[in-house]
Amino acid sequence: MKEAEIRGELDRLFPDPKCELEYENSYQLLVAVILSAQCTDKRVNIVTKELFKNYGKPEKMMTLSQEELEEKIHSCGFFRNKAKNILSMTQDLLEKFDGQVPSDFEKLQSLAGVGRKTANVVIAEAFKGDAIAVDTHVLRVSNRLQLAHTSDPNKCEESLKAVFPSKSWGKLHLQLVHFGRYICKAQKPECDKCPFVQICKK
Numbered sequence: 001m002k003e004a005e006i007r008g009e010l011d012r013l014f015p016d017p018k019c020e021l022e023y024e025n026s027y028q029l030l031v032a033v034i035l036s037a038q039c040t041d042k043r044v045n046i047v048t049k050e051l052f053k054n055y056g057k058p059e060k061m062m063t064l065s066q067e068e069l070e071e072k073i074h075s076c077g078f079f080r081n082k083a084k085n086i087l088s089m090t091q092d093l094l095e096k097f098d099g100q101v102p103s104d105f106e107k108l109q110s111l112a113g114v115g116r117k118t119a120n121v122v123i124a125e126a127f128k129g130d131a132i133a134v135d136t137h138v139l140r141v142s143n144r145l146q147l148a149h150t151s152d153p154n155k156c157e158e159s160l161k162a163v164f165p166s167k168s169w170g171k172l173h174l175q176l177v178h179f180g181r182y183i184c185k186a187q188k189p190e191c192d193k194c195p196f197v198q199i200c201k202k
Helices: 003-013 026-035 041-055 066-076 079-097 105-109 116-126 136-144 153-163 166-182
Strands: none
Touching (some): 003 166, 026 041, 041 066, 116 153, 116 166, 136 153, 136 166
């Protein structure tokens, strides 16, 4: 199956995919993505709905102590590390970028707690740039569909970029996330709904 056919089937399944994290600005998206590590978007949205009421801007976030932030994000898991990263990242934003989330990949990665996947999500979602973020869903689906042959997210990203045209990356990332989340699940994939069974390497 060629890349155009794969894109065609994904377009049929998910014609207008949307990021399921809820946010009102690029800073809130960045915080939400940090919180989403090993946590569901649904849980993150519950937490950020309350958090962003009063602390949805960098200056407001920095009025919280680490202990206070830990308490507010506790249910997202790994709350100590996430609170530390969010406050360090926010301080970097205020000191280096006047509180504005940079649209440059390298500058984003220079922020505390911001890795490649997080930076790619922000570039693609907040700035509509050409980026593919490889999370656990994208990694699993890419290997099952033989688009990649690796357990390394960075190598998977390289493989996807080599196969698909750059203008498709942002949409493709969301389509693969949704496909992995709702059809090609880690446990009990719904193979009867899958148009890729003939190339699947499950």
